[in-house]
Amino acid sequence: MNRELRIVIVGAGMAGIATAYTFTQAGFTNLTILEKGSDVGGVWHWNRYPGLTCDVPSQIYQFSFAPKPDWGHLWASGTEIQQYHRDVVERFGLQRYLRFDTEVTEMRYDTADCTWSVTTGAGDTLTADVVVCATGVLHHPFVPDVAGMDSFQGPIVHTASWDPDVVTAGRRIAVIGTGSTGVQVVSALQPDAEAITHFARSPQWILWAPMGLRQPKVLARMMRRWPALHDAAYRRLLWASGILADIVTKPSWRRTLVQSYARWSLRFQIRDPRLRAELTPDYQPLCKRQVVSGSYYRAITRPNARLVTDRIDAFTATGIRTTSGEHHDIDVVVLATGFQAHNYMRPMRIVGRDAMTLDDAWVKGPRAYRMTAIPGFPNLFTVLGPNSPTGSIPLQYSAELTARYIVKWLRRLAAGEVTAVEVTESATDEFNAAVAEALGPTVWNTGCNSWYFTDNGTIDLWPFDRATLTDMLSEPDPAHYRTA
Ligand code: NA7
Numbered sequence: 001m002n003r004e005l006r007i008v009i010v011g012a013g014m015a016g017i018a019t020a021y022t023f024t025q026a027g028f029t030n031l032t033i034l035e036k037g038s039d040v041g042g043v044w045h046w047n048r049y050p051g052l053t054c055d056v057p058s059q060i061y062q063f064s065f066a067p068k069p070d071w072g073h074l075w076a077s078g079t080e081i082q083q084y085h086r087d088v089v090e091r092f093g094l095q096r097y098l099r100f101d102t103e104v105t106e107m108r109y110d111t112a113d114c115t116w117s118v119t120t121g122a123g124d125t126l127t128a129d130v131v132v133c134a135t136g137v138l139h140h141p142f143v144p145d146v147a148g149m150d151s152f153q154g155p156i157v158h159t160a161s162w163d164p165d166v167v168t169a170g171r172r173i174a175v176i177g178t179g180s181t182g183v184q185v186v187s188a189l190q191p192d193a194e195a196i197t198h199f200a201r202s203p204q205w206i207l208w209a210p211m212g213l214r215q216p217k218v219l220a221r222m223m224r225r226w227p228a229l230h231d232a233a234y235r236r237l238l239w240a241s242g243i244l245a246d247i248v249t250k251p252s253w254r255r256t257l258v259q260s261y262a263r264w265s266l267r268f269q270i271r272d273p274r275l276r277a278e279l280t281p282d283y284q285p286l287c288k289r290q291v292v293s294g295s296y297y298r299a300i301t302r303p304n305a306r307l308v309t310d311r312i313d314a315f316t317a318t319g320i321r322t323t324s325g326e327h328h329d330i331d332v333v334v335l336a337t338g339f340q341a342h343n344y345m346r347p348m349r350i351v352g353r354d355a356m357t358l359d360d361a362w363v364k365g366p367r368a369y370r371m372t373a374i375p376g377f378p379n380l381f382t383v384l385g386p387n388s389p390t391g392s393i394p395l396q397y398s399a400e401l402t403a404r405y406i407v408k409w410l411r412r413l414a415a416g417e418v419t420a421v422e423v424t425e426s427a428t429d430e431f432n433a434a435v436a437e438a439l440g441p442t443v444w445n446t447g448c449n450s451w452y453f454t455d456n457g458t459i460d461l462w463p464f465d466r467a468t469l470t471d472m473l474s475e476p477d478p479a480h481y482r483t484a
């Protein structure tokens with residue numbers, strides 16, 4: 001290498017860890033990872049609500065370079081996943097690059113030097129040759145603006161900023177939101193609540209799965225003893241995940257079968273026709289991010305639980321009033337109302353070439369080239385950026401692949417072959433046109449609203465299969481980049 005690149009990675013969540021590992025393995029060790037939280041893990045650091053469980057099986061929700069044979073459950077809890085991230089960071093010596101409690105507020109590109117000035121909330125400025133934004137997708141909690149919220153006298157807690165001091169046992173709890181989080185939190189809080197009211201503006205399809213199943217200890221012993229077996233199991237699961245990508249991206253009998261299973265999950269578990277009608281969505285299964293649970297339908301039929309499908313009109317001092325005029329007396333409100341999923345690295349101010357801001361570049365919604373490069377922003381990459389496969393392909397796979405792709409540019413920059421690299425507008429347009437076309441037949445486009453949609457009505461997902469993902473990110477195409 002002719003020069004040592006100064007690299008800043010923003011974010012120490014799953015994408016940031018995958019990137020840091022990949023870069024250090026490739027010999028790029030002049031790294032600083034800036035993390036606004038006090039720990040690694042990203043979404044698994046911020047989310048600590050009761051019942052938090054990953055809806056992807058643990059043996060596939062892990063880094064390929066750090067297989068964990070002994071997950072406690074087939075679907076791991078948030079706590080166990082968070083510990084896994086800490087362990088990986090320690091095992092690969094990544095702590096030395098980390099700066100916690102450091103929020104990036106601004107990044108500014110200097111065209112003359114081909115460097116980025118990265119400013120933190122504390123007012124420090126770092127100079128970087130390359131910046132990687134690994135800032136996550138489900139990051140900024142969405143808090144609805146409901147009339148009278150300020151007047152409510154009890155605690156209101158968002159699941160993504162859970163307050164462990166909030167007492168829920170023996171209380172009358174309201175849970176607002178029916179996504180994966182709402183379903184998990186209702187299931188977890190119902191047994192000890194005096195009463196739990198689930199406000200369901202739009203019911204979701206819920207696939208039954210035994211989410212509480214422990215991973216057999218013998219499996220861990222076998223995989224520890226024969227790593228090749230573990231490796232084979234991982235690759236088999238990766239292959240199996242391809243079936244999911246196929247199901248969601250192309251109409252087929254396989255999609256119909258899974259959708260029938262979702263309908264069956266409801267019919268089989270909810271016998272009361274009135275409740276079943278209330279729990280039946282008016283869109284196709286799999287259209288929204290699919291909710292998976294083995295306990296929700298049981299919880300919502302308990303005597304202390306109630307489903308409310310009337311719209312919320314307002315909060316009062318003592319509860320919630322719905323549009324039918326009914327008042328629900330409530331002690332604690334849990335907002336399981338999701339995230340502003342398309343903010344990515346904002347609200348940080350990013351100023352690229354020719355004083356272009358990211359807000360200007362994304363005025364019509366977030367867009368990038370192959371999830372990772374943005375025209376106007378040289379020497380800046382995203383890992384799990386716009387159009388990441390949050391609905392189909394394992395995110396660790398995608399993050400590692402993207403990091404390896406970026407390494408190809410790091411090598412050329414370090415060798416002095418180029419000092420600046422920027423994706424072209426035309427390559428980005430071409431990629432986005434292909435994405436838009438491929439999104440047509442996906443199940444996400446069959447008539448529901450979900451966090452997959454941007455404010456501009458586009459779907460922020462990856463509509464291709466894993467082979468296409470791998471192919472697109474195997475080697476940078478020089479024709480798609482402008483270099484200096
Ligand atoms: P989601 O899936 O975005 O769900 C948010 C829920 O909150 C959804 O049911 C919304 O109803 C509901 N919501 C939002 N605002 C309101 C108001 N004002 N009134 C009533 N209901 C409201 O977030 P999650 O945290 O559950 O899951 C996010 C992802 O994390 C999940 O997909 C997995 O990938 C892991 P709506 O459907 O808009 O009518």
